[in-house]
Amino acid sequence: MTSPWRLVPVFLLIVSGAMPAAAQTSSGPAPELTIPWIMRGAETVGREPADVRWSPDGQWLYFNWLEPGSAWREPNRLFRVRPREGAVPERLSPAAADSIAPLLATGATSRDGRRRVVSVRNDLFLIELPSGAIRRLTDTPGAAEQSPSFDVAGNRIFFRRETNLFAFDLVNWQVTQLTNIRPGPRPDSAQTTPQRAFLVQEERRLLGAVRDRAWRDSLERAEREAREAGGLAAVHLQRNEQVDQLVPSPEGTHVLVLTSTPGETRRTGVPDYVAPSGYTETLETRIKVGDGQARRRVGLLTVATGRVSWIRPIPSDSGMVYAYLADAGWNDAGTAVLLMAISRDYTTRHLVRIDADSAATVRSLDLLRDSAWVGGPCGRCAGWLAGEAGVWFVSEADGFAHLYTVAPDGSRREQRTRGRWEVLAAELTPDRTRWALHTSEPSLYERHFYLLPTAGGSRERLTTDVGGHTVSLSPDGRWMADVYSTANRPPELFVRPTRGSGKPIQLTTSPTAEWLAHTWIKPDIIEIPASDGVPVPARIYRPADVGARPNGAAVIFVHGAGYLHNVHNYWSSYYREYQFHHFLARKGYLVLDIDYRASAGYGRDWRTAIYRHMGGRDLQDHVDGARYLNRELGISFDRIGIYGGSYGGFITLMALFTEAKYFGAGAALRSVTDWAHYNHPYTAAILNEPQEDSVAFRRSSPIYFAEGLEDPLLIAHGMVDVNVHFQDVVRLSQRLIELGKVNWEMAVYPVEDHGFVRPDSWTDEYRRIFDLFERWLHPR
Secondary structure: OOOOOEEOOOOOOEEEEOOOHHHOOOOOOOOOOOHHHHOOOHHHHOOOOEEEEEOOOOOOEEEEEOOOOOOOOOOOEEEEEOOOOOOOOEEEOHHHHHHHHHHHOOOEEOOOOOEEEEEEOOEEEEEEOOOOOEEEOOOOOOOOEEEEEEOOOOOEEEEEEOOEEEEEEOOOOEEEEOOOEEOOOOHHHOOOOHHHHHHHHHHHHHOHHHHHHHHHHHHHHHHHHHHHOOOOOOEEOOOOOEEEEEEEOOOOOEEEEEEEEOOOOOOOEEEEOOOOOOOOEEEEOOOOOOOOOOEEEEEEEEOOOOOEEEEOOOOOOOOOOEEEEEEEEEOOOOOEEEEEEEEOOOOEEEEEEEEOOOOOOEEEEEEEEOOOOOOOOOOOOEEEOOOOOOEEEEEOOOOOOEEEEEOOOOOOOEEOOOOOOOEEEEEEOOOOOEEEEEEOOOOOOOEEEEEEEOOOOOOEEOOOOOOEEEEEEOOOOOEEEEEEEEOOEEEEEEEEEOOOOOOOEEOOOOOOHHHHOOOOOOOEEEEEEOOOOOEEEEEEEOHHHHOOOOOOOEEEEEOOOOOOOOOOOOOOOOHHHHHHHHHHHHOOOEEEEEOOOOOOOOOHHHHOOOOOOOOOHHHHHHHHHHHHHHHHHOOOHHHEEEEEEOHHHHHHHHHHHHOHHHOOEEEEEOOOOOHHHOOHHHHHHHHOOOOOOHHHHHHHOHHHHHHHOOOOEEEEEEOOOOOOOOHHHHHHHHHHHHOOOOOEEEEEEOOOOOOOOOHHHHHHHHHHHHHHHHHHOOOO
């Protein structure tokens, strides 16, 4: 360990600066809109300013980005920019980015707000605020110091090294070990069978050498215990148990210990055929849904005695298997720690406080039950309010994600936000007097920033422009760094005052001039009447919107992820598809992009409408989309195509296998074909486990309905997909062969994972999609 007060120099080695926003204007005619040009992706659209952070003094904004036109294979780099008119983003050299990393890392702040401690590259750094001076505290290759926090006075830093908690004293520069947690089981707790016990007894009775060895072992054990009697009491874990979290109280008197013991599982191997070695390599990936889950324990360790009280946050969960288990911090007094636990079946969320008393008392503060599964856009947002004010959390208790508070004992429950909209993100401001909220209050199709006083009062809306806002407040709270986008412009970094009507200042321009030269539309949002009477939102791209004549055909796009919001008035993460839909519209196709049931942004009932039946209500929303096109626009069903990736590919398969009469062709990309082969957390929440609910898995998996294929089908999949494994479509293709199906084809991509990377792969895939629609949907 080096001297803890060694000053780390902050190098600012700047290389070529990006073009200022004002200079990035379009000039000359726009290039032809072709599939290869669209699939250049970030080379033309640009990179979104990401991970935006203020310097402690508020003089700089740091973010990850690349200049317009940067090659697709180049990774994002660290930039900085002054938050003022005419400022030019500057790229930092690797040496500068490396040296300034502690300044930009997130970490705990002392109660007086004068210091921050962070762990960077497994060493500890102390940041003086607001000057930003960096002091390196540790330099220990081979050891990892992580999860640092301050004590109440700010004189000690608690941190984890391997399986134990340590304290760094900033006054005398000493490190003290606070816990003595050891791998298990205890040396004297070995279990034996009657047969083995008999052999041991007979060996001792017959052989003096064995008796002598046992005597020496007993003597050494007694001497070792005597030496350790005045030190830290040892806590032995169970066999194969590992420490996940160590969370010290503010005074350092107690430690919340969270552990896990892996279950008996088998991981799927994904072959990599194009490996640098020239051999077929195997990637060890995830387990399949329903395989053995980890057992978890929660304990409260008393530092003075080393005693651990093991507790159950969910009393009825005797198996100690949780879908989610994590702390939400200690209260200011250090008398209680907040814990959130979600039951193994995902149907209950328990928010409990664990008191640091002799009994480690567990008190329930909030219990959220759901007949499907608990979730929402901010389902794990929770924490303590300042002092004794209580606890805050976000819950879907009234059907939409909203902010609630309770007193420290769980009484005086109060709903702080309300309405048919959602709290998308929530956190306390550094002074803990207000919540910083991102919500969809003005419109379900927008994202805005608010401040809400914790002491009571009305929300203050700080963003007004139509679109999507992601805001970071400056250290003094006077300025907002706003990553803002509209439906037809990618996210850019703006800075604007939090008070008054000051004009927003644009600090980045990410697309190339040739991309900006195109006319990109803001798709209208319509509502399609579903068969159950619910209006379903959809983006619509009409040929007339781009100056083209309709060809009498239509395409329905199905977004992925299931729980994802894509119909809104800001930039879509499906930006290639956004451009591809312009391309299709120019060719005469009408395009619908539907936020079907299970999409994010519309509340609990919308989110859970697919419980125990994926490919049910969500698929019917797309069938109703086809009916809308037929009824309102006169497009015949055999001229309606459908396509999508991941969950969108799954819906495409279900559409062509079970509702073939409503579609003329489909392209299923990186599709789940059998949910029993997908991952556990996502699938078990929606369909339960296959060995327990085979009905849900069979009626939700396309492979069981493959005999229904009538329309032309394109299957496309990356061969090194570690999310939806290539095995999914291999099994489906064998099923189609055995069924004698002929009107299908498969395109495979040997080097691509779930999300494609190479422009040539994207181009090949989307050229095949367009060719499919041209062959089967376009007039002969």
